[in-house]
Amino acid sequence: MAKYQFFCLPETERRNFTFLDMASSTFQEEKAQLLQAGFIVDDDVIYADTPKEATDKFRSHFTHAVGDYAHAHVAGGMAAGLMNLLRWFK
Template sequence: MKYQFFIKPNTDRKAYTFLRSDSETFLKEKQQLIDQGFEVDGDYIHAESDKEAIDKFLSGFIYSLEEYNAANPVTALVMSVTHLLKSSFKRNKK
């Protein structure tokens, strides 16, 4: 799922909210937030749940760096192999 986060200016990202971009009312709600003084903060965040999206948002630039690195084919390959190895080790422990 893709999430878009909005912040109130001059709050050090403490006043924030988010919308799921696949919502039927996404554009309407986005406009309402902008009308209330919120600003779009960064790019979309890809996450499996609201909690994961919030965690990524609160992590700041770390998420952006991970996304950038994943865009590089070599890095993506290394990350995929690492993920597969971690998954297989977890299954073997059970």
């Protein structure tokens, strides 16, 4: 599984971003160029099998992990169940 690091322009709220494969032989040089161009490192390293998977995880802003955490607790699971029930009635 590859490690990817994502970079964003601060004023774009994650809309303009790029990423680098951390195993690349030119990773440090490319990272320095991005930082010099005004990009900042956004979030933690993302582990993924493909660049598309890494991008999808970045765009989701890890909401899937928060959802899994919420559903792991009784109150979160009950709230999610109630919301699904309400959607079903609509």
